[in-house]
Amino acid sequence: xxxxxxxxxxxxxxxxxxxxxxxxxxxxxxxxxxxxxxxxxxxxxxxxxxxxxxxxxxxxxxxxxxxxxxxxxxxxxxxxxxxxxxxxxxxxxxxxxxxxxxxxxxxxxxxxxxxxxxxxxxxxxxxxxxxxxxxxxxxxxxxxxxxxxxxxxxxxxxxxxxxxxxxxxxxxxxxxxxxxxxxxxxxxxxxxxxxxxxxx
Numbered sequence: 001x002x003x004x005x006x007x008x009x010x011x012x013x014x015x016x017x018x019x020x021x022x023x024x025x026x027x028x029x030x031x032x033x034x035x036x037x038x039x040x041x042x043x044x045x046x047x048x049x050x051x052x053x054x055x056x057x058x059x060x061x062x063x064x065x066x067x068x069x070x071x072x073x074x075x076x077x078x079x080x081x082x083x084x085x086x087x088x089x090x091x092x093x094x095x096x097x098x099x100x101x102x103x104x105x106x107x108x109x110x111x112x113x114x115x116x117x118x119x120x121x122x123x124x125x126x127x128x129x130x131x132x133x134x135x136x137x138x139x140x141x142x143x144x145x146x147x148x149x150x151x152x153x154x155x156x157x158x159x160x161x162x163x164x165x166x167x168x169x170x171x172x173x174x175x176x177x178x179x180x181x182x183x184x185x186x187x188x189x190x191x192x193x194x195x196x197x198x199x200x
Contacts (some may be wrong), residue, residue: 050139152179
């Protein structure tokens, strides 16, 4: 990880793209689908949770305002009608399997006394597909946040970590270093010469 990408971009890399695409194929999430990709839908719903967006309109507007910072991810900013359609029609098994795979990775990386686990069984009872998707693209966000909290030396409460991360989603900080020193001054872009294009 490094500070040449936003915290949000680095969080997305924790979910390996190869794993995600494999799960898309396994679940047939994009069978005969057109338009918005499963990856773009997933990014939109993860932003919804981490950025505390309250509507599909806020998801679209929030990501559009940061579109230049997400261009390197190779996704389209989801527009509200496409996101609504995808949430209604994409199989919920996609996010269930993404959560399970991410949990395996997080649990395997937990070492020492701070082993990772949920104290209670996770149960989700919902009446519609869209509610189930939201309860799950929420469990994935909580899993990522809980892993950051576990690995940090700062001694975060989960509520404080959620609040401060929301305010810094698109700042350029090292995701592995930021939770330990959240109040230090962000590095200047010029500190990363690989980002500067030299023209002859």
